[in-house]
Amino acid sequence: MRPARAHPLWLAFVLHRVSGLALALFLPLHFWVLSWALTQPQKLNQFLSFAEQPIVKIAEFGLIFLLAVHVFGGLRLMAMEWLPWSAPQKTLAAGAIGVAVLISGTFFLQVV
Amino acid sequence: MDADTAPLEVSVWRGDAEGGSFQQFEVPALENQTILDVVSWIQQYADATLTYRFACRVGMCGSCAMMVNGQPRWTCRTHVKKVLRDRHVEIAPLRNLPVIKDLAADMDPFFDKWIAAGGAHRPSASRDDPIPGIDPADGARVEASAGIECINCSICYAACDTVAGNPDYLGPAALQRAWTLLKDAKHEGRSAILDAVSGTGGCHNCHSMGSCTVFCPNDLDPMSAIAGLKRETTRSFFGRRK
Numbered sequence: 001m002r003p004a005r006a007h008p009l010w011l012a013f014v015l016h017r018v019s020g021l022a023l024a025l026f027l028p029l030h031f032w033v034l035s036w037a038l039t040q041p042q043k044l045n046q047f048l049s050f051a052e053q054p055i056v057k058i059a060e061f062g063l064i065f066l067l068a069v070h071v072f073g074g075l076r077l078m079a080m081e082w083l084p085w086s087a088p089q090k091t092l093a094a095g096a097i098g099v100a101v102l103i104s105g106t107f108f109l110q111v112v
Numbered sequence: 113m114d115a116d117t118a119p120l121e122v123s124v125w126r127g128d129a130e131g132g133s134f135q136q137f138e139v140p141a142l143e144n145q146t147i148l149d150v151v152s153w154i155q156q157y158a159d160a161t162l163t164y165r166f167a168c169r170v171g172m173c174g175s176c177a178m179m180v181n182g183q184p185r186w187t188c189r190t191h192v193k194k195v196l197r198d199r200h201v202e203i204a205p206l207r208n209l210p211v212i213k214d215l216a217a218d219m220d221p222f223f224d225k226w227i228a229a230g231g232a233h234r235p236s237a238s239r240d241d242p243i244p245g246i247d248p249a250d251g252a253r254v255e256a257s258a259g260i261e262c263i264n265c266s267i268c269y270a271a272c273d274t275v276a277g278n279p280d281y282l283g284p285a286a287l288q289r290a291w292t293l294l295k296d297a298k299h300e301g302r303s304a305i306l307d308a309v310s311g312t313g314g315c316h317n318c319h320s321m322g323s324c325t326v327f328c329p330n331d332l333d334p335m336s337a338i339a340g341l342k343r344e345t346t347r348s349f350f351g352r353r354k
Contacts, residue, residue: 004183005273009322009335077320081342 012073012093019070026063061108068100117141118199120192122150124162125204128213134202135159147187147195148176151203151215164215171329174263177270178215179204184270186329207270208283222266222285229286230308233293236300246297256295259288259337261330268324268334280313284324284334287315291337294344306341306348315341 005011036044050056076092119138126135137154148166155162166176171189178187180195181202195201209217237244246253268284269275275283290309293299309315315338324334 005323007322007326009320009326010273013319013321080320080336081339082346 008093012076012096015069015097016073016077019066019073022066023070057108057111060111061104064107065100065104068103069097072096072099120150120196121200122154123200123202124151124154124215126162126214127211129211129218132211132214134204141192141199145192147178147180147185147190147192147201147203150192150201151178151187162215163213172263174265177206177265177267179207179270184267184327186265186267189329206266208272208275209266209270217266219266222264222269222283225282225286225313226264226289228308228313229282229290230293230301230305231286231289233296234300234304236298244297250297252295252297255340256292259292259332259334262288262332263330265329267327267329271323271327273321273323274317274319278313278317281317282309282313282315284318284338287318287341288332288334288337291341294341303348306345309341310345310349315345318342 033044033047036047051060073093073096076096079092118141120141122137122139123134124137126132137158139150139153139158142149148169151162151164152166155164164176164178166188167173168175169188171186174186176187177184179185179202180187180190181197182204184206185195187203192201203215205211205215206217209219209221212218248254248257262285264285266285268288272281272284275281287309290305294302294305299305318335318338320335320339322335325332325336328334
């Protein structure tokens with residue numbers, strides 16, 4: 001038996017967890033590719049030209065979204081737990097996602 | 113038989129701590145009928161061995177909470193029409209607690225944690241002392257008053273996924289009780305509460321999912337109370353190090 005969980009703060013929790021895990025998986029790969037600048041510059045250049053493809057840009061949009069949603073969701077949690085306020089948390093969670101969409105959307109529009 | 117008078121199809125969990133399964137019952141549909149009415153009808157007219165718990169029937173005592181269609185609810189104040197799905201409703205014992213029999217959950221872990229969180233009141237004055245005045249508009253009193261209408265029904269405890277994942281976690285009700293005592297000018301032993309709620313199973317386990325606040329039948333806000341405890345324990349931790 002499991003209670004229905006489709007309420008905004010529970011979904012915000014899941015989004016925060018999933019984005020955190022995805023970023024934790026991404027970062028080692030990111031640094032590994034960056035290290036090619038020192039060890040294998042030719043390979044890095046190949047990768048950078050590969051990264052110009054639209055499909056990679058769409059993936060980057062997802063990545064920026066995950067990063068932004070994790071940053072602002074984390075700020076919301078820190079504000080809730082550290083500041084003496086009791087503002088409606090649902091609105092803040094929605095606001096965090098809204099800001100994340102804004103930032104990732106701006107990035108997306110810049111690169112296409 | 114038209115749709116209005118067709119019987120309700122009720123799945124009731126039968127079993128004990130060893131396990132069990134759902135049993136089907138047909139219950140006459142009435143115009144005004146709560147889930148507790150349905151359970152009582154089954155016990156009185158269909159199967160007298162059905163075990164469940166209730167007392168006041170008006171949402172004051174907190175003893176009749178069960179899982180209704182997978183959600184924790186106070187059954188005496190849950191109208192059948194509100195939860196019915198195609199004339200079907202599923203009733204089970206509260207989640208996150210051991211089962212004694214059928215729909216009666218063992219509340220011992222819930223109340224043990226209530227005590228472990230420092231929930232027992234320790235007066236700061238004796239009966240011989242003058243009664244200190246309490247201003248209802250005082251900031252700390254307002255925060256305490258926001259949480260004192262808890263009826264200990266354990267619905268928040270059943271709704272909490274952190275409790276489900278960590279059996280040592282004190283849970284929303286016990287932590288909210290600790291928060292109301294921490295903010296109570298007539299309670300002695302502030303540091304004892306902060307120690308009790310900052311241990312292994314304490315307030316810092318909370319992930320602020322907010323299911324406690326969503327499901328609380330009395331519209332209380334344990335999530336914010338726990339956030340308050342996180343704040344106070346952290347402040348006390350750094351205060352001590354200075």
